[in-house]
Amino acid sequence: MRKALVLGASGGIGSALVNELVSRGTEVTAVARGKEKLEKLFGDKNNVSVVQGDALIEGDVLKAVQGMDVIFHAVGFPYQVWKETHPPCIDIMIKAARKYEAKIVMADNVYAYGKQYGQPVSESAKKEPHTKKGKMRLQMENALKESGVPVLIAHLPDVYGPNAESTMLHETLKNAVVNKPANFVGDITKAREFLYTKDAAKAMVELALRDDTYNQNWNIPAAHPITGKEILEILREETGYEKPVRAVSKSMIRLLGLFNPFMRELVEMMYLTEEPVVLSGDKYENIVGPLPRTPYREGLKETISWLKEKEAETAAV
Structure with missing residues (x-):
């Protein structure tokens, strides 16, 4: 893979993909709607061309894809x-x-799997999504598979990391770093997976570099499931955070949804906080090798550091 295009390059997974690809010697075209953020993220990297573009505008995408090996x-x-x-x-x-x-x-999520019970979920599990969003993700997956284009679909659990702001864990971290009371979405005692974005990118790029991995689905699990309580213990130890944290239940989300469109749409996905889908990485490890597994403490420390830098920049403006 000599050249790659990353659509959504300014987000958590997108920016991690750009950095991982560059580290492997790939020339990258990074596309997002906000050029200023792209310049800030990648302006100092020789192997990255930043392009302001919209993934919903056909002309922008067609122009950016020319000469690319992988999108x-x-x-x-x-x-x-x-x-x-x-x-x-x-x-x-x-x-x-x-x-x-x-x-x-x-980069896909776990929504298409629907409710799964018992052991970690393998790629061969039957997909019977029961939510609107799960059905849409399966529709997207099927459209890709039926396209005739070589396709690789990576299923990821909830993620966290630098630039990953539209995530459940970010709702907790953003307040913790400024020592304000925070929310934790879901049951704080229920073990769930949170995947570090850099690990996701490493695994996805490793898969993308091979010829025998396309036209397949691949699960990329986190280091291991972890409870909100354990995450908070790490936060308090690493930052001295002492404020209370409120566990946000489905009924609370539903109430907030009366005033907030995002919260209204989040309600149907709350089952993942009550009956988590835990991914099996056996296929990846049997065929490709060991999965990247950054310890939660290390990943959280790096994410907290990024959030503090962002907060300092905002305060200086």
């Missing part, structure tokens, strides 16, 4: 506009990949 889809849209954004985004990306004979690697 990395890391585009995120707000929950409340998924229906209007994700399907056309996938259609545009497929059209561009066909025209320029590029492969597609998509």
Whole structure:
């Protein structure tokens, strides 16, 4: 892979992908709607070309894909506009990949798996999503698989890390770093997976570099499931954080949804905080090798450091 395009390059997964690709000698075109943020993230990197573009504008995507070997889809849209954004985004990306004979690697979540019980979920598990968002993710997956384009779909649990702001764990971390009372979305005693973005990027790029990994789904699990209580213990030890943290339940989310469109759309996904989908990484480790598994303490320390730098920059403006 000599050249790669990252759509959604300014987000948590997108920016981690850009950095991982560059570290492996790949020339990267980083695309997002905000050029200023792209310049700030990658302006000092010789192997990165930053391009202001919109993944929903066909002309922007077609222009950016020319000469690329692989398109990395890391585009995120707000929950409340998924229906209007994700399907056309996938259609545009497929059209561009066909025209320029590029492969597609998509960073996906676990929604398409629906409710799963018992042991860690393998890629062969039957997908029977029961939510609107899960059904849409499965629709996107099927469209990619039926496109005739070489496709690699990576299923990721909830993520955290630098630039990963539209995440459940960010709701806790953003207040903790400024020593304010914080919210934790879901049961604080329930063990769930939180994947460090750098680990996700390392595994996805490793898969993308191989020829035998396409036209398949791959699970990329976190280091291990962890409870909110354990995360808070790490935060308090690393930062001295002493403020109270409120566990936000489904009923509280539903109430907040009366005033907040994002919270209204989050309600149906709260099952993942009550009955977590835990991914099996056996397929990856049996075929590719050991999964990247950054310890939570290390990943949280790096994320906290990024949040503090961002807070200092905001205060200086």
